[in-house]
Amino acid sequence: MRRASERRTHVSRAISITVAGLALLGLAACGQPAQQQQPSGSAPTQTKQLTVVTHDSFALPDDLKAKFAKDTGYEVTYVAPGDTGALVNQLVLTKDAPLGDVVYGIDNTFASRAESEGILLDYTSAALPDSSRQFSAPQLTPIDFGDVCINADTAWFEAKGLAVPTTLDDLTDPKYKDLLVLTNPASSSPGLAFMFATIGAKGEDGYLDYWRALKDNGAKIDSGWTEAYYTDFSGADGKGPRPLVLSYATSPAYTVDGDTSSTVALLGTCFRQVEYAGVLKGTTNEVGAREFVEFMLSPEVQAAIPENLFMYPVVHDTPLPADWAKFAPLATQPIELTAEQIGEHRDQWIRDWTEAIG
Structure with a gap:
């Protein structure tokens, strides 16, 4: 139900998303191969590839995405199956053959469905400051609001x-x-x-x-x-x-x-509204998925959120655009x-x- 280009197009921007050859109608059938769930207590999985699943208004600057790929050494692909409702629906439909490793863009209107459908691993970032824990949700890390x-x-x-x-x-x-x-x-x-x-x-x-x-x-x-x-x-x-x-x-x-x-x-x-990131159950790169969640809480990304995602960063002391205090109060x-x-x-x-x- 969310944002097929409906949210936050107040300024022109190019959304750089690699769909890796997947047509929208084929997403449910063409996810990653089904994975055996790792036994409890085993080491997190890791590969050289990382697939990030987002809603279709995800618009972080390309230089930040490139920096994440360079710093981690992962080959990063971004998949955007639609607005938030479509995103959650696709993740539910493909949970036995997940579309990726990590998700950003589930919000508080759909978080309970994501959790109840069992599409997420139990992971929340320890980097989230105490001042932002008011936005916490089971299995998800708040990123912006x-x-x-x-x-x-x-x-x-x-x-x-x-x-x-x-x-x-x-x-x-x-x-x-x-x-x-x-x-x-x-x-x-x-x-x-x-x-x-x-x-x-x-x-x-x-x-x-x-x-x-x-x-x-x-x-x-x-x-x-x-x-x-x-x-x-x-x-x-x-x-x-x-x-x-x-x-x-x-x-x-x-x-x-x-x-x-x-x-x-x-x-x-x-x-x-609160938007979250989370690690997808069935990921083949749980280490990389966790790193992406941490990346979304980094000072560079948090500072980029207002002018690129048009939301407030969840880390409360992040600098905001000068006009926001006057024209965009909460x-x-x-x-x-x-x-x-x-x-x-x-x-x-x-x-x-x-x-x-x-």
Whole structure:
């Protein structure tokens, strides 16, 4: 469900990913040969090849990826089967013949599924600082985090003499009728995060009524972020008619003109996302997989995350772009659900939403 180029394309970038001859439709059948699980207590496996499986918004600079390959001596291949939902689905489908050795990009909306399906080895990095352990998950190491929030085109609101909304309830007010574009939680990662925000705020018994109120107030629901942000949204590069869009708290840092941004995130509407790395069960290079997790926590990678992955680095004292303090602040009280709640109810909530709203 996540990010087939839907997330964080605020600046142009080339994504350098080697698919090693695998077509997307053939991934399930063409993974690494099935491996016998190593006996408990045996030495970790190691080969000269390392395959990294990511979502398709993974965009670390090529020089950092080249440095990792040079420093470790591994021949590194990057495989990107799709957005986060597709990534997890492919890893589950191919767990007896895994696509690679290590994964980056499973987030907290899908972490419980990855763990329950048995696709991961029990490994979390000891390099994670204590200050970042609030984001910890079993079998996974947090790498970055950020907030999914409604964004507003401030120039549009100024021109109309209309106050920018601030809360979820504001979005159902008739004065904001036909102004909002959202994304489908069954096909979009931000959409899924926003659905969780509405469940956290309105409860399992009230979130569908809230979505009905949004639709009655003219909210449009697109299939993905790119369509919503760049086609229907009036701000940023969009020429659309709607000045409210589901995006990220960091998005306004990429609509800066001089000393101001043309957009703002509504921090009272945010759901916090955390992205993880983990070692895949069945890896033939467990040593290399662990090294890649450590690499993702290195100062160089953490410093590159904001301007390349458009998320906050999980190591809290990592320098941030100068504009972020002003234009990309995090929500002080993001709407949250526990991993247990998400794991137990995610699929049913999506089915219920699709039947009632989609």
